[in-house]
Amino acid sequence: MQPSRRHEEIVSVLQRAGEMSVEALAEQLKVSRETIRRDLARLDEAGRVRKFHGGARAVPVAGASEKEGPFAQRMAQNVEAKRRIARAAGRLLAPDDAVFIDTGSTTVFLAEVLAELRSLVIITNSPKIASTVASNGTHKIFLIGGAYGADAGETLGPLALEQIVKFRARCVMLTIGAIDASCIMDYDLQEAEVAKAMIERAERTIVLADHDKFERRAVFEVAPLTAIDTLITDARPSALMTGALAEAGVDLIVAEENG
Known part of the structure; x- marks a missing residue:
């Protein structure tokens, strides 16, 4: 899979799941954890996902006000x-x-x-x-x-x-x-x-x-x-x-x- 296509797939997966670990993404996309870490770093720099230690989450829709839970x-x-x-x-x-x-x-x-x-x-x-x-x-x-x-x-x-x-x-x-x-x-x-x-x-x-x-x-x-x-x-x-x-x-x- 080409990196650009893989990046789109990562963004799509995170939008559905909310957040996922590096391990789960690597398993789903059938690539190494090192590849996923590099992909997440590039997507984070582009503002398309939010990377955190051990995983990443989807970026909220711009301008949206989210509710805080109990x-x-x-x-x-x-x-x-x-x-x-x-x-x-x-x-x-x-x-x-x-x-x-x-x-x-x-x-x-x-x-x-x-x-x-x-x-x-x-x-x-x-x-x-x-x-x-x-x-x-x-x-x-x-x-x-x-x-x-x-x-x-x-x-x-x-x-x-x-x-x-x-x-x-x-x-x-x-x-x-x-x-x-x-x-x-x-x-x-x-x-x-x-x-x-x-x-x-x-x-x-x-x-x-x-x-x-x-x-x-x-x-x-x-x-x-x-x-x-x-x-x-x-x-x-x-x-x-x-x-x-x-x-x-x-x-x-x-x-x-x-x-």
Whole structure:
């Protein structure tokens, strides 16, 4: 099979399946894994697929707004990737640091990491995160109040925003709904407002995003890429995204399986 025809077949397969591993693609197309890796690298550079560690996924239709699934469902997705991201984020903190943490599946895993560190000041709108880090008595924890969102177990709304402005922190660690070459986004207006408020009161902005979030669109913009200091992910993004992050001055950390 000619490479150009094979490339079209890979794109077609991924559009039907959503995502596949290198091994599965190699088996389906009857070629070596090395050939598939080279094909995926070229297709990723062309913006036709999204390559991640061990596989690739289809590129969403341009301009489409995708819905975010229920929180419990998101907690079960990409678990090992989120744990790697959380461990990498924990290494950026030192004793006595004050940190804002918003509510998200990756920041729930982050809370488990922070419970093993010492003497942090943690400001969060997630009761689950607060209770997890509270298992370590050296931490000082502030739980933001407000209207309770049952799905993700978070506090939101005007009361939450009023309380956030009473704090200053060395950094904010955020999860996001989507990221493209211009900005980070969320699917929920109130969650986006909380994230914006935390960014305004923090010296540094650190975004935690697994590979699923790249080159996607959500309804509400949180901040331009230029507002991000550090982005931690589990797989190197496409050439387009890598270039956009570099141009925006974002420090990219890839928490790969080998550490």
